[in-house]
Amino acid sequence: MTTEAADPLGAVGAVAPAADAGFLQRHGASIEYILIPGAALVGALAVFGIFVALFGKNPLDLYFYMYQGAFGTWFSWQNTLTRAAPLILTALCTALPAQLGMVIIGGEGALLIGALSATSAALALQGAPPLVMQIAMVCAGVIGGGLWIMLSGALRQYRGVNETISSLLLVYIALAILNHLVEGVMRDPASLNKPSTREIGAANMIGSIPGTDVHWGLVFGLVAAIAAYILIYHTVFGFAARVAGGNIRAAKIVGLGVNKLILTICFLAGGAAGLAGMVEVAAVQGRTNANLAAGYGFTGILVAFLARQNPLAIIPVAILLGGISASGGLLQRRLGLPDASVLVLQGIIFVFVLASDALYGRISFLKGKS
Amino acid sequence: MADGSIGLWTVPLAVFGGAIRVSTPFLFVSLGECITERSGRINLGLEGTLVMGAMSAYGISYLSGSPWLGVLAAGVTGALLGALHAGICSLPRVNDIAVGIALMLFGTGLAFYLGKPLIEPTAPRLPAIDFGWWSDIPQVRAALRINVMFLIGVALAPILYWAFRTTRWGLLIRTVGESSDAARAMGHSVLLIRLRATMVGGFLAGIGGSFLSLFYPGSWNEGLSSGQGITAVALVIFARWDPMLCLWASLAFGGAAALGPALQSVGVTSGYHLFNAAPYILTLAIMIITCSPKRTLTGAPAELSITR
Numbered sequence: 144m145t146t147e148a149a150d151p152l153g154a155v156g157a158v159a160p161a162a163d164a165g166f167l168q169r170h171g172a173s174i175e176y177i178l179i180p181g182a183a184l185v186g187a188l189a190v191f192g193i194f195v196a197l198f199g200k201n202p203l204d205l206y207f208y209m210y211q212g213a214f215g216t217w218f219s220w221q222n223t224l225t226r227a228a229p230l231i232l233t234a235l236c237t238a239l240p241a242q243l244g245m246v247i248i249g250g251e252g253a254l255l256i257g258a259l260s261a262t263s264a265a266l267a268l269q270g271a272p273p274l275v276m277q278i279a280m281v282c283a284g285v286i287g288g289g290l291w292i293m294l295s296g297a298l299r300q301y302r303g304v305n306e307t308i309s310s311l312l313l314v315y316i317a318l319a320i321l322n323h324l325v326e327g328v329m330r331d332p333a334s335l336n337k338p339s340t341r342e343i344g345a346a347n348m349i350g351s352i353p354g355t356d357v358h359w360g361l362v363f364g365l366v367a368a369i370a371a372y373i374l375i376y377h378t379v380f381g382f383a384a385r386v387a388g389g390n391i392r393a394a395k396i397v398g399l400g401v402n403k404l405i406l407t408i409c410f411l412a413g414g415a416a417g418l419a420g421m422v423e424v425a426a427v428q429g430r431t432n433a434n435l436a437a438g439y440g441f442t443g444i445l446v447a448f449l450a451r452q453n454p455l456a457i458i459p460v461a462i463l464l465g466g467i468s469a470s471g472g473l474l475q476r477r478l479g480l481p482d483a484s485v486l487v488l489q490g491i492i493f494v495f496v497l498a499s500d501a502l503y504g505r506i507s508f509l510k511g512k513s
Numbered sequence: 514m515a516d517g518s519i520g521l522w523t524v525p526l527a528v529f530g531g532a533i534r535v536s537t538p539f540l541f542v543s544l545g546e547c548i549t550e551r552s553g554r555i556n557l558g559l560e561g562t563l564v565m566g567a568m569s570a571y572g573i574s575y576l577s578g579s580p581w582l583g584v585l586a587a588g589v590t591g592a593l594l595g596a597l598h599a600g601i602c603s604l605p606r607v608n609d610i611a612v613g614i615a616l617m618l619f620g621t622g623l624a625f626y627l628g629k630p631l632i633e634p635t636a637p638r639l640p641a642i643d644f645g646w647w648s649d650i651p652q653v654r655a656a657l658r659i660n661v662m663f664l665i666g667v668a669l670a671p672i673l674y675w676a677f678r679t680t681r682w683g684l685l686i687r688t689v690g691e692s693s694d695a696a697r698a699m700g701h702s703v704l705l706i707r708l709r710a711t712m713v714g715g716f717l718a719g720i721g722g723s724f725l726s727l728f729y730p731g732s733w734n735e736g737l738s739s740g741q742g743i744t745a746v747a748l749v750i751f752a753r754w755d756p757m758l759c760l761w762a763s764l765a766f767g768g769a770a771a772l773g774p775a776l777q778s779v780g781v782t783s784g785y786h787l788f789n790a791a792p793y794i795l796t797l798a799i800m801i802i803t804c805s806p807k808r809t810l811t812g813a814p815a816e817l818s819i820t821r
Contacts, residue, residue, distance in 0.1 A: 244612055246669035301808035304797075307557070307610055308747045312793045315740045319790030327783065444614060483625035490619025494601065497612050 175503055177455075180220055180449055181323065181341035183499040184463075188490040200290050200478050213469025219469060224428075226459075228464030229254070230337030231364030232419035233443025234457045235371055236292060239412040240306070241452040242375055243388040243405055249295060249310025250416040252317035257417025258424045259321055260287025261429040263329070265343040265424075274349045280421050289410040291317065293364045299405065301403050312486025318436055339432035349425045359424030360374070364461070367415050373455035374411075384408055416440060438486075442468065445493050475477015514763050523652055524775050528613075530656025532764050533663055534729045537706075537720040538563065538738075540666040540763040542745035544673060550749055551677065552710035553690035557613025557776030559718040560742030561620020563592045567721025568628040571733040575636035583636070584723045590730030591719020592712040594620060599711040601752050603704040609818060617742075631733045631775075635703055639728045659679020662720070666760075673756035686710050690814030718742065740793060747796045751803045753812035770797045 192202030213223050236250035264283035268276050291313060296305040324340075327365035331341040349359045387394035387401050394401055423435055446464055450456035471485040542559050549556045556562075566587035574583030598616055602609045604694040642664075645657030685706055689696045693703045725741075726733045748766060752758035773788030804810065 165651075174631070244616075246608075248614055288613075299806075301806060302801050303804040305750070305798045305804075307614075308743065308750075309797060309800065311743050312747065312797050314795045316797070318739075319786045319793075322786040323784065326786065422815040428785050441618060445618065447569055448611060448615075481626050482630065483622055486618065486622025487626045490615065490622045493615035493618055494597075494612070497615055498604055500600050500607050503606070510660060 148236070175506065176451055176453075177254040178506075179499050179502050180451070180496060180512035183495040184449075184492060186499075187488070187495040190318035190495070191230070191488045191491050194491075195478075195480065195484070198480075201405075204478060205480075208472045208473050209467065211471030213466025219466075219473075220495050221262050221356045222469040223466040224355075224361050224460060226468050228229060228358065228360035228364045228463035229423055230437040230443055230465055232415045232422070233440045234461055235367060235454060236288075236412045236416035236440070236445035237441075237444050237447035238413070238450065238452040238454055238457060239371060239375070239408050240292075240296070240405075241388075241447065241513075242381070242384045242389070243408055245299070245405070246306055246307045247292060247294070247310045247409070247412060248444050249292060249313050249440070250419075250443045251436065252310065252314035253291045253413040253416035254420040254423070255314075255317040255321050255435055256291045257288035257414075257420030258323065258435050259420070260284055260417065261421035261424050262340050262343060265347060266341060268442075269344070273347045275489070276343075277349055277425065280343075280347075280425055281418065284417040284421025284424075285414035287375075288420060289412075292413025292416070296405045300405050303431050306486055314440065318433075319322040321431065322433060327375055329431070332431070334432070337434075338434055341429045342430045343425065345429070347425070349422070350428060358422070358426035360419075360426045361396065363418055363422055365458060368454045368458050369419065370467070371411070371415070375454060380407075403427045416443070419443075421448075442489060445489055445496075448484050448493065449496050521611070521779065523779050526652050526656050527775035527778055527805050528768050528771050529682050530652075530658075531775060532768035533656075533659055534751070535723045535770045536733045536763040536767025537663045537666055537729075538662065538741050539745045539766050540663075540670070540725070540746060540760060541721030542718045543670055543748045543752065543759040543763055544756055545591075545714035545721070546659065546746050546749045547673065547687065547714075547752070547754055547759055548717070549707075549711045549819055551754055551814055552686045552707045553601060553693060554609050554707050554711060554815050555613065555746070555817060556595065556616075556711055556714060557610060557743065558594065558598055558616025558620060558744060559613075559746055560713070560740065561617040561624070562594045562715050562718040563620075563725070563742040565594060565620045566591050566719030567726035568631065568720070568722075568733060569596075569780070571726040572628070574638075574727055575631065575634050578637055578704040580637050580639045580727050581732050583727055584720055587719040587723035588716040589719070591722070592716035593715070594719075595712040596708065597710040597716025598715070599647070599704075600814050602711075603708070604686070605669070621802055628733055632735075636727070636733075638731050638759050646693050647750050648691065653821035662728065668764075670756045670760040677756070681756050687814070690816050693816055718745075720759040721745075724804040724812030744792050747800060750810070751796075751799045753810065754811065754814065766795065796797070 192205060195205050196202050212219055214220060233250040233254060235305045236253055237247055240247040249259050261284035263278040264279045265276055268279055277286055295306045295310040295313060299306040329340045330338050351358050375384065383399045384404050387399055387404050391401060418441060420435065424431055428434060442464055446457055446461050450460040467488060468485050471482055474480045474484055516596050541565060546556060547558055569590040570587035570703045573586035574580045594616060598612055601607055601612050639660055639662060641658040641660045643653035644659055648654055653682050677687060685701060689703050689706045719733035723736050748762045749759060769791040771786055776788060778787055
C-alpha cells in the first residue's frame with residue numbers, strides 16, 4: 144500500500160494535477176493511517192536492529208530469521224495465525240471501549256476469567272454432546288470475560304474510578320482467583336508439578352480448520368472483528384457510541400443512554416477477550432492452568448493501538464504481531480537471543496507508534512494542497 | 514516463649530514486619546509518582562521502571578560489589594525512563610496514559626532481556642539495621658530488622674510535604690499541575706518542568722525497584738514485581754497527592770501484602786493466592802469508596818488527564 148501511495152504523491156509534488164489533488168483530499172487521511180504506523184514499524188525495527196547489534200548479533204540475520212519464523216514457511220504461517228487468533232480478540236477488548244474514549248488495558252484478566260468460566264462449564268456438563276459443550280463454553284467464556292470488563296465500566300460510570308487502573312488491577316485479581324481455584328477446589332489431583340484443572344476431554348476440543356494446523360479460534364477472531372467493525376461503523380448503536388466517545392456532554396444532551404452504551408460496549412469488549420480465553424482452553428491447552436497468562440492480553444493492547452482502534456485493521460496487525468511472537472523461538476535457537484527479545488521489540492514498536500501520533504495532519508504533501 | 518512458639522502472635526508481628534519491608538517499594542514509587550502527577554502528568558510506566566530498577570540495581574551490585582552503587586544505578590535508569598516518557602509526551606497530541614502503558618511493556622521486556630544472565634549469580638545485598646537486639650524472640654528480631662532505605666523513604670515523605678508547600682520548586686511544580694497557562698504566562702517552560710518532575714519520579718521509582726532485588730525478596734527473577742508499580746500509582750490517587758498520606762497508605766499496603774506470607778507461616782495455606790491479591794483488592798476497594806463521578810477529587814491537580 145505504501146508504494147502505491149508514493150506514486151501519486153510524487154506527481155502532486157511536481158505538477159499537482161487537479162485529479163490527483165482531489166484524490167489526496169479524499170484519501171489523504173486514509174493514506175496517513177497506513178503510512179504513519181508503517182513508518183513507525185520500520186523505525187522500531189531499525190532501532191531493534193541497532194539494539195541487537197550492540198549485543199554482537201548481525202541485524203540482517205535478525206530480520207531474515209524474523210521473516211523466516213513468521214512468514215517464511217507454511218509451518219511458520221500456521222504458527223503465526225494460531226497466535227494471531229487470541230490477539231485479534233484481546234485487541235478488541237481495548238479497541239471497542241476506545242470508541243467511547245475509554246482506555247481499557249485489562250484484556251488479560253478477562254481472558255483468564257473467560258478461560259476459567261469456559262472450563263467450569265465444560266467440567267459441569269461432562270457427558271453432553273460435544274457441540275452442546277462447545278456452545279456452552281463459548282457462552283460461558285463470553286459472559287465471564289464480559290462481566291469482568293463490565294465491572295471496570297460500571298466502576299467508572301457509577302463511582303468515577305479510572306477504568307485504566309481498575310482494569311489493570313482486575314488482571315492481578317483474576318490471576319489470583321485462577322491460581323486459587325486451580326490449586327484448590329478445581330485442581331486435578333493427577334496434576335502434580337503444574338497444578339491444573341481436569342481436562343475438558345479431547346472430543347470436546349474445537350479442533351483445526353481442515354487442511355491446516357490452525358484452530359477454529361482464528362475464525363472466531365475474524366468473525367468477531369468483522370462484527371465489531373459493522374457494529375461500530377454501520378449501526379445506530381455504533382454511531383451513538385462514537386458520538387459519546389467524541390463528546391460525552393453532547394451525547395447526553397441528545398438523549399443517548401451513555402451508561403447503557405458504556406456497559407454494553409465494555410461487556411462486548413470483555414466478551415471478546417473471554418472468548419480468547421475459551422479458545423486457548425478449547426483449542427490449545429485443553430484445561431485451565433497458569434500457562435494461560437501468556438501475555439496475549441497485553442500484546443492485544445499494542446495491537447489495538449497500532450491498528451488505531453479500528454476493528455478491521457486489527458486483523459492484519461494481529462497477524463503481524465502474531466508473526467513477531469512466532470519468530471521468537473527461531474531467534475532464540477539461531478541467534479541465541481533471550482525469549483524476552485520479543486517483548487523488547489513490542490515495547491519499542493509501542494513507543495514508536497505513540498510518538499508517531501504527533502505526525503497526523505502534519506505531513507504537508509498528504510494534505511492535497513500544492 | 515523464647516523458643517519461638519509465640520502462637521498466633523506471629524501473624525500480627527509478621528504483618529508488622531512485612532508492612533515495613535513490603536511497603537518500601539510502594540513508598541518510593543508513590544512518592545515519585547506524587548511529584549510527577551503534581552506537575553500534571555501521569556506516568557503509568559512506573560511498573561516498568563520498578564522492574565528495570567530492580568534489574569539494574571542487581572546487575573550493578575553484582576558487578577561492582579557495592580549495593581549502594583546498585584541503588585544509584587537503579588535511580589539513574591529510572592530517571593532515563595522518566596525522561597523518555599516526558600520526551601514522548603511533550604510531542605503534540607500524544608496521550609500520557611498510553612505512553613505509560615507502552616513504557617510499562619518496554620521496561621519489563623528490556624529488564625527481562627538484560628536480566629537473563631543475572632538470575633543465577635548472587636549479588637551483595639543492602640544491609641539492615643537490627644532494631645530488635647533487645648528481644649530474645651526470633652520473630653521480633655526478624656520483624657525489627659529494618660532497612661536503611663525504609664528510613665530514607667519515611668524521611669522523604671515529610672520533606673516532600675514541606676517542599677511542595679514552601680519551596681520555589683514545589684510551587685512551580687504545583688503551578689504547572691494546576692494551570693499550565695498560568696505557568697506559561699509567568700515565563701516558565703511547562704514541558705521542562707514536567708520533564709524534571711517525571712525524571713525525579715522515575716529516579717525514586719527506580720530506587721524502589723532496587724529495594725526489591727537487593728533487600729526483599731532480595732534476588733532477581735522475572736516474577737519479582739507483579740503490579741506493585743501500578744498499585745503505587747493508584748495509591749497516589751487515593752492519597753490525594755499528599756506525600757504524608759502516601760506514607761500511611763504505603764504502610765497499609767505493605768501490611769496487606771504481608772498478610773498472605775504471614776498466614777502461611779502459621780500454617781494457614783488455603784486462600785494463599787487470594788491473600789496475595791490483597792493489595793490489589795484493597796486498592797480497588799479504596800478507589801471505589803473514595804472516588805465519585807459527581808465531583809473531581811479534592812486535591813487533584815487540575816491538569817491531570819486521569820481525573821478530568
